[in-house]
Amino acid sequence: MTEGLRERKKRQTRRRIADVAIGLFVRRGFDQVTIAEVAAAAEVSVNTVYNYFQSKEDLVLPPDQASPDRLADIVRHRRPGESAALAMLAHLRDEVRHRDRKLGLTENFGRVFEMMRAAPTLTARLEDLGRQMTDALAVVLAEETGAAPDDQLPRVVAWELGCFHSLVFAEIGRRTAAGEKPDTIAEAVLDLLEVVESLLGERVLTYAIRKD
Structure with missing residues (x-):
């Protein structure tokens, strides 16, 4: 099935947020970075971050890659x-x-x-x-x-x-x-x-x- 433009943009946004977050976590430590700081660095809203990632831990261990199944x-x-x-x-x-x-x-x-x-x-x-x-x-x-x-x-x-x-x-x-x-x-x-x-x-x- 071919990926549509909307799905591709969502995937790219998700990847960008995660990459920005991990960069911040590596530089400053996981516990020292807030979701608000991740959102600002990724140039999205806090709500957008939570739309893609339910928790801060999901930014590092996303359920689709670190699945219990x-x-x-x-x-x-x-x-x-x-x-x-x-x-x-x-x-x-x-x-x-x-x-x-x-x-x-x-x-x-x-x-x-x-x-x-x-x-x-x-x-x-x-x-x-x-x-x-x-x-x-x-x-x-x-x-x-x-x-x-x-x-x-x-x-x-x-x-x-x-x-x-x-x-x-x-x-x-x-x-x-x-x-x-x-x-x-x-x-x-x-x-x-x-x-x-x-x-x-x-x-x-x-x-x-x-x-x-």
Whole structure:
């Protein structure tokens, strides 16, 4: 579907506001910048900022990029014959190879990462997001495998997949903080995913294989 002029202008405005906000947050610290200052720097009204972003945290972690449904959506869209674990591994490898912005594999992410790490509300948001992702994934796994309400397996598998997903982001953050370049980090993360796959048990690797 072709993007219309109105939709394109809205997307551009949203991106401009977020870019201006992150620039201010990096220079001065997340807690030291107000929404009013973001609006003034982006040359829009405060109401316009809130029309695009419901909270200040959304300027850094927008729901469309940091969604609680991220893991569940990866599993929902897996190919026929592919298990939940293999779908997630494939998706992460693809994001790493394409240096996806969601992973922070960009030249300027180091300063953004330091800003996020220094803001308690953002670190808390990330921790809560991880829990929400795991919960949503467990629901999808239970639905797709027809698990009984008292079956703990979907929850356990979701927790394991959520842990290695978090490990990828932790590794990117650790290496970013150490000053490594995106290409170096990407190669290390691909190696990490190889180790993860080799250590996942057969029951996890073959769980929830899509039949259709």
